[in-house]
Every structure is written in C-alpha cells, then in structure tokens.
Amino acid sequence: MALSSTVKMTIGKSGRIMNVILNPQYAIRNEETCSYLVRRNKVIDNRTDQRFPSVTLLPPFLGYIFNTITDDNRSVDEIAQKLGITREIVMSFITQLIDNGSSVKVKVGGQEFLLPSYLLVPTKLDVKEEYLTTDFFALNEFIPSRPQAPLAVNFMVTTRCTTDCLYCYADRSGKEDLSLEQILRILDEIYYSGVINLALTGGDIFSLHGWDLVLQKSKKLGFSISLSTKTPLPDRQSWLLSECGVSELQFSLDSVVPSILSKMLHVDTGYINRVEKFFYRCSGMGITISVRSVLTKYNASKEDFISLFDFLCNFNNIRSWIITPAFFSEFKSGEDDFGIQNDQLDVLYNAVRRLKAPFPILFNRDGNDTVQKYKTKEDFIDRNKTCLANTYTISVLSSGRCSVCEMLYDNPTFCIGDLRVQTLKSAWNSTKALNLYQRKKDLSEQNNPCNFCSVFDLCKNRIGKKVCYVDVIKVYGKGNDNYPDPRCPHSIDTELRL
Numbered sequence: 001m002a003l004s005s006t007v008k009m010t011i012g013k014s015g016r017i018m019n020v021i022l023n024p025q026y027a028i029r030n031e032e033t034c035s036y037l038v039r040r041n042k043v044i045d046n047r048t049d050q051r052f053p054s055v056t057l058l059p060p061f062l063g064y065i066f067n068t069i070t071d072d073n074r075s076v077d078e079i080a081q082k083l084g085i086t087r088e089i090v091m092s093f094i095t096q097l098i099d100n101g102s103s104v105k106v107k108v109g110g111q112e113f114l115l116p117s118y119l120l121v122p123t124k125l126d127v128k129e130e131y132l133t134t135d136f137f138a139l140n141e142f143i144p145s146r147p148q149a150p151l152a153v154n155f156m157v158t159t160r161c162t163t164d165c166l167y168c169y170a171d172r173s174g175k176e177d178l179s180l181e182q183i184l185r186i187l188d189e190i191y192y193s194g195v196i197n198l199a200l201t202g203g204d205i206f207s208l209h210g211w212d213l214v215l216q217k218s219k220k221l222g223f224s225i226s227l228s229t230k231t232p233l234p235d236r237q238s239w240l241l242s243e244c245g246v247s248e249l250q251f252s253l254d255s256v257v258p259s260i261l262s263k264m265l266h267v268d269t270g271y272i273n274r275v276e277k278f279f280y281r282c283s284g285m286g287i288t289i290s291v292r293s294v295l296t297k298y299n300a301s302k303e304d305f306i307s308l309f310d311f312l313c314n315f316n317n318i319r320s321w322i323i324t325p326a327f328f329s330e331f332k333s334g335e336d337d338f339g340i341q342n343d344q345l346d347v348l349y350n351a352v353r354r355l356k357a358p359f360p361i362l363f364n365r366d367g368n369d370t371v372q373k374y375k376t377k378e379d380f381i382d383r384n385k386t387c388l389a390n391t392y393t394i395s396v397l398s399s400g401r402c403s404v405c406e407m408l409y410d411n412p413t414f415c416i417g418d419l420r421v422q423t424l425k426s427a428w429n430s431t432k433a434l435n436l437y438q439r440k441k442d443l444s445e446q447n448n449p450c451n452f453c454s455v456f457d458l459c460k461n462r463i464g465k466k467v468c469y470v471d472v473i474k475v476y477g478k479g480n481d482n483y484p485d486p487r488c489p490h491s492i493d494t495e496l497r498l
Contacts, residue, residue, distance in 0.1 A: 020098055020120045022066050023048065027196045029151060032135045033143040035063020036392075037115075038151050041197045042224030043248065043288075043319075045118060049103070052116045055151060055392050057144050057463070059108055064138035069094060069120065082138055098122065108142075144463055146391055146437055149425050152197035153190050154395040154406050157183055157214060160207040162231045164266040166338055167294055167326035177398045178420075180210040184217050186396065186419050191221040193424040199226040201406065203398070206231040215244035228252065228292075230265070232278035242285040248319065249282075250290045251275075255299045256311045263298050276311075283317040291318060295325045295345070296338040302351040309355055323352065324364030371471075371486040371494055377455050380488050386464040390416070390437050394428060402427045404436060407470045413481055414469065437461075439482065448483055449490040459485075 022028060025045045029036040037056040039048075061083055068075050068082075076094070080087045096104055097120040104115045158177050161168075178186070190198060198218060205211050206229055218225045228250040233241070241249075255261050258269040265271070282289055291312060299305070305323075312318050325340050349363055374380040389395075390404035397403055400420040401410065408414045414436065417427020427433065439460045441451045450456060459466045467485040475494050476483045484491040 019123050020069060020094070021123050022069070023118050023121045026116070026119065028063050028066050029147060029194060029196065030060065030063040030067055030136045031145075031148055032137070033060060033140050034058075034145050034147070035060050035066075036147055036151060037063075037066070038196045039116075040224045041152075041199065041226045044224070045121070047101075047118045049117055052103070055388070056114070056116075058113055059142035060136060060140045061138040062106070062108075062113070064136075065090075065093075066119075094120065111142075146463065148429070149193045150195055150394040150428055151392040152199070152394075153195050153424075154199045154201055154393065155183075155186070155190070156201050156203070156396065156398045156406060157205055157211075158203040158208040159398045161202060161204045162207050163204070165230075165294075166264055166266075167296055178400050180208075180213065182400065182420070183208075183214060186400065186424075187214070187217050187221060189419060189424050190396075191223070193428075195424075197226070198223040199228075201228060204229050204231050206233060206237075212237075212240045212244060215241075215246065219245035226250070232271070232274040233281075234274075235277075235281065238278060238281045239285065241282075241287060246287060248288040248290070250292055251279075252292045252294065253308070254293050254296075255304055256308050257299075257304060260299050260304065264296060276314075279315050279317070283315055286317075288317045288319040289315070290320045290322065292322045292324065295323065295340045295348070297340055297344070298338065300340045300344045300348055302348060305348055305352060306355070309352070309357070313358060318359045320360045320362060321357070322362045322364060323349075371475075373487055373489050373491065375489060377453065377489055380485075381455050381458050381466055384466045384485065384487050385468070386466065387468050388464065389469075390433060391463055391465065394424075396424075404433070405470060408473075411473070411478065413479075442482065445482075450482060450484055453484075453490065459488075 023045055025040055025043075025048045027038045027040060029038060035058040037058055039050075039052060039054050043050065064082065065079055068079055076087055076090050080090045083090075093106075097115065099121060100117055100119065102117050104119075106113045106115060160177070187198075200214065200218070202208070205214070205227060208214065215225070225246070227246060230252045253275060254264055256272050258272060261267050261271055262269065279289060293299075293305075293308065309321075312321060325345065326338060352361060352363075355361070374383060394416075395403045395406040396419060397406070397409065399410075400418055401415050402417040402419060402424075403409060403411070404414045404416060416430050416433040416436065417424075419427065441456060442448070443451055445451050450460070453459070467488075469481050471486050472481055472483055475486045475492065486494055
C-alpha cells in the first residue's frame with residue numbers, strides 16, 4: 001500500500017506529537033471494506049469547512065488510523081505494526097493533519113481522497129472518541145458501498161404543530177403519532193444501530209408533550225441533535241434547552257409584521273414579541289440561531305424584508321439567514337394563490353444582497369421560475385444535485401414507519417420498514433430498501449427513457465443518486481417514480497417551480 005500526501009510538514013524538534021484526537025466535528029464509522037468520515041450536524045469547531053461533504057468514503061486503513069490515533073507512543077507504534085509500515089511514515093502522515101488549516105489530498109493506489117481541514121486536533125485530555133466499528137480489518141480492500149446502517153436519521157417525532165402555515169408541505173392528516181414511550185425506545189434503537197447524526201422534526205417538537213425528555217434522552221445518548229421550530233418558548237421552558245445540551249437551532253420567521261404573520265402562520269398579534277424575548281433568552285444561554293424565512297406574495301415586499309433584517313440585527317446570536325420561496329406540496333392546495341413570482345423574487349433578492357449583514361444571508365433559489373434542464377445527460381450526471389436518501393440517511397415518521405425521505409411520507413413505494421415491529425437495521429437492509437437503492441431497468445416500459453439510457457447506473461445505481469424522487473413525483477405523479485429527474489434532458493417539459 002502506498003500512502004502519500006501532497007502536503008509537506010515537519011515533526012517538532014522533540015520528534016513527538018501531542019496527544020491528538022479526531023476533531024469532534026467528525027465521527028468515523030468503520031465497516032469491513034469501507035470507512036465513513038461523517039461531519040456532525042452540530043457546529044463544534046468553527047474552523048472546519050462546513051461546505052465539505054457531509055460524508056467522505058475512505059479506505060479501511062485510513063478509518064483505522066483515525067480510530068486508533070491518540071498519541072505518538074502507543075497508537076503510532078500500533079498503527080505502524082498493523083499496517084506494516086514504518087513509524088516515521090505514520091508520524092509524517094499524522095503530523096500533516098494536526099490543526100491543518102486547509103484540506104489535504106491523500107493518494108492511495110492511484111486514487112485520491114480529500115481530507116478536511118483541522119481533522120486531527122491536540123488534546124490535553126486522556127480521552128478517546130467513541131468510534132463505530134463493525135466487521136473490520138484495516139488491510140481489507142476498499143470497496144465504496146452503502147453502509148450497513150444509516151449514518152443519519154431524520155426523526156419526525158410528531159405531526160402536531162403550534163402554527164398553521166399556509167405554505168406547509170407536511171402531511172397534517174391526523175395520522176396516529178407514536179407514544180412518548182415508543183419515541184424514547186426508538187431513540188435507543190437509533191443509537192445502538194450506530195447512527196451519528198440525528199435531526200428531530202415534526203410538526204414542531206415543542207408541541208410534543210414530554211419534548212424535554214426526548215432532548216434529555218438524545219443528549220444522554222451523545223447525539224448532536226438538530227432542531228427546527230417556529231415556537232418561541234416561554235422563560236422556564238427556554239432554560240430547559242440549555243439543560244438538554246442544545247447549543248444551536250433553526251427558527252422559521254417569515255416577517256415581523258403581526259398582520260402578515262397572522263395571514264401566513266395563523267398566530268396571534270403577540271407572536272413577534274414572544275419571538276423577540278425568546279431570541280434574547282437564547283443569546284443569554286449561548287444558543288445560536290439560524291433563521292429561515294419562506295417567501296410568499298404576502299411577505300415578499302422589499303420593505304417587509306428590510307424590517308425583518310433590522311429585527312435580526314438586534315441579536316448577537318444569529319448564525320445565518322436563509323431565504324427560500326414557498327414550494328410545491330401534494331398535501332397543500334392553492335399554491336398559485338400565495339406563490340411568489342420571478343419579478344418579485346428578483347427585486348427582493350437584489351435589495352437583500354445590498355444589505356451589510358453581520359451574518360451570512362443565503363438564498364435557496366435564484367430567479368429561475370421553472371426547472372432548468374441540463375443540455376446533455378453527461379452534464380446532468382456531472383452537475384445535478386446529489387440525493388443521499390436511502391444511501392446514508394433514513395426518515396422515521398411519527399407513526400414509526402420508515403421512509404427514504406421525510407417529504408415522501410407514507411408513499412408506499414418508499415416506505416421500507418416499521419420500527420414498531422422491527423429494528424432500524426432490518427428496515428435499512430430490507431429487500432425493499434435494497435431494491436430502491438439498486439434499481440433495475442424495466443424494458444417493457446417503452447415510454448420511459450430511463451430504461452434505455454446509457455447512464456442509468458450512474459444516475460440511479462451509485463452512491464449519491466442523481467435523481468430526486470420527490471421532484472419526479474411532482475412532475476409525473478404517484479406510481480411513476482422510475483421516470484427521469486425533471487432536470488434530465490430526457491424528462492418531459494414542465495413548468496414546475498421547486
């Protein structure tokens with residue numbers, strides 16, 4: 001095995017390195033023929049590049065190194081002996097990754113692997129991160145593959161919500177939710193399956209009776225959980241967030257004008273005052289907030305968004321502001337009544353871009369009103385967005401059923417298991433899940449261009465699919481999920497707005 005790097009660094013005069021650990025921003029899942037470097041959804045180290053892929057596939061021996069490294073005596077000697085290389089080679093490699101300010105390329109057998117910045121960090125503590133290892137040997141051949149259990153879970157703990165947003169994409173049909181006892185049991189199931197990242201969604205988690213117990217359980221299990229809410233918690237409940245280990249959350253806020261909020265969220269006139277107090281309390285507790293604003297025709301004026309911007313500038317804990325137009329949902333009718341048009345979108349975006357903000361402002365869509373096709377299928381494969389559903393991630397619905405994507409809900413084609421009657425691993429590795437992951441052509445379907453496409457496997461049968469099944473269903477309707485992604489040059493023409 002050849003291990004080399006494009007970066008040159010020197011070891012200190014002592015010939016030793018300090019005790020080091022894998023940066024807690026990352027976790028390693030080691031499996032038999034593939035290791036997974038996973039970026040945690042919680043920002044732990046602000047120096048790390050959050051644009052770096054959430055999952056990086058690595059040869060097993062690299063996963064073994066990151067699993068084993070603690071200092072230059074015991075672990076370095078152990079690594080060298082295990083891999084059959086000199087101690088000096090191990091030391092040189094490790095040293096290059098300690099507080100590295102930029103990414104590092106590693107060449108292994110003609111393949112290049114990009115490692116993120118600040119991958120290894122010094123520590124004075126004699127501790128070691130818990131790593132997740134299955135049947136694994138460092139010298140096994142590297143075979144990029146779907147992991148044996150999901151790396152991330154989106155857990156919809158309830159369908160209940162404290163608001164009634166006119167643009168909500170959720171299924172609010174009143175299906176039976178799990179009990180609190182069942183939710184806590186499933187959290188154990190998620191943990192023991194080796195899941196690294198957990199997002200708790202709804203509905204709104206704060207509408208769940210016993211939400212603090214759910215957060216406490218998640219903290220006890222060691223999850224860096226992701227939360228999204230529209231609920232400004234009162235004083236006593238706000239402090240529970242800190243006690244439960246919450247250090248950041250996403251808050252959806254579309255306006256500061258009470259009449260607009262009433263129209264869009266069906267909340268009372270005191271809502272924005274409660275939001276203001278909640279934001280200040282979060283600041284006092286050291287909780288950062290990413291704000292997300294959904295655009296409709298009711299809140300899309302330049303004046304309204306400047307007033308929202310001024311409001312956000314009053315707080316020192318706003319991490320980012322994400323602005324996104326309302327989008328299609330099969331569970332919501334009347335989008336044409338509240339959707340924003342291109343000319344409105346362009347005016348607003350241009351106005352917001354000129355603002356001097358103390359936080360990043362991100363736009364979820366440009367001024368293109370409809371789906372834009374790529375000119376060639378090769379272009380589509382190279383540039384279309386990647387979907388990780390059923391590759392690294394799974395969604396657990398409020399009923400306990402498992403879907404490959406939360407936005408597909410109970411669509412029977414994409415429900416792959418039920419945690420009320422089976423384990424998470426068995427659902428993840430069910431025949432249905434594996435068939436969805438490795439799709440087959442159906443040559444009897446003459447009208448489906450996918451079945452006669454030369455890049456079928458590159459699109460639908462590799463890690464990182466190039467097809468979004470949510471968008472496919474929006475265009476072709478239920479039962480036609482095997483048709484092309486709307487951005488594919490072989491898809492039908494559509495006026496769909498995403």
